[in-house]
Amino acid sequence: MEAIGVGSARRVPWNEGRLTGQKSPLKLREIWAIRIRLQLAGKTRDLALFNLAIDSKLRGCDFTRLRVSDICLGSRVAARTTVMQQKTQRPVQFEITEQTRTSVEAWMRAAALSGGDNLFPGRIHESPHLSTRQYARLVHRWIRAIGLDVAAYGAHTMRRTKASLIYRRTKNLRAVQLLLGHTKLESTVRYLGIEVDDALEMVEQTDV
16 A cells, blocks of 8 residues: 655545435424525525425425426416426326415416426526525525524435425325335335334234
8 A cells, every 4th residue: 555645635535524324304393494484584486495395205306307387287286296206217296285385376476487487497597497406505595594404404305304294193104105206115214214123013014
């Protein structure tokens, strides 16, 4: 092994000083803290982004590419829709709550969006829609605003939040698997960070 000279620069690992692994989901009180801040600040686009990201449970690459036609029937946001996932090429269905529909419709009116328009257009000329990097920066801004450590959260937090809340309330792994569009139940178990014994107990209870 060659010795590293005194003048050689040490290669710094990309994750040095960072928390790695799955990003934490938001708790219910944290969801409302962010939502209220965005409402009070009049952040129409960010409120629509935040609400729809939680409802959709989509990966960032799928979420940022949404078009108006993906979630609307005419000029109204649908109560339920189906989106094709890029990663798996499998459709995933999700419900859109009334408050999310209201916030998204307000954003569409403010931005004069219709038809095949990107739901969240990019703000740089080269990108027709919000980039995943821009989306991640927005999530960190929301997290920081309510005093949480941004190192523990990220864009994937938005995908995990509602899935985690549903699991905690129902303990129904199969339902969460379908909502996330996972092909294997084991993927959902790992995704939610469920203890093995707890997972086995749930599977035994639902086995037929």
